[in-house]
Amino acid sequence: MAHYAFINDNNEVIEVITGIDENDTSTLPSDFANWEEFYLSLRPNATNCKRTSYNTFANTHKDGGTPYRANYASIGFKYDTENDVFIPPKPYDSWTLNNNWIWEAPVEHPNDNNSYTWNEENQSWDLIE
Secondary structure, three states: OEEEEEEOOOOEEEEEEEEOOOOOOOOOOOOOOOHHHHHHHOOOOOOEEEEEOOOEEOOEEOOOOOOOOOOOOOOOOEEEOOOOEEEOOOOOOOOEEOOOOOEEOOOOOOOOOOOEEEEOOOOEEEEOO
């Protein structure tokens, strides 16, 4: 089983579907070179289709395999054509993209088993009570 992300002309993911594994070409219509091309032909509102891995997050494969396109795509993610990765939406203006293609707060999240929410105005983590 494989997953495919449909991307609009702004490189934004607009839909993700479950499809046929790219290595299983036994039923691929002869008019198409691969499943990405086939699925794209079914979505006139998309300009691109890319396979995405359900097992990849923060440029790490959960089962120790090779990470695929940095993150599993979801609606609203951006597809970075230069780096061939999916990037989640930026949660706050102050956050920066790290080397694993995940947004990071300018202040490290406390590691004390409490729940916090980010306070953009104060650039701090506020304890949820």
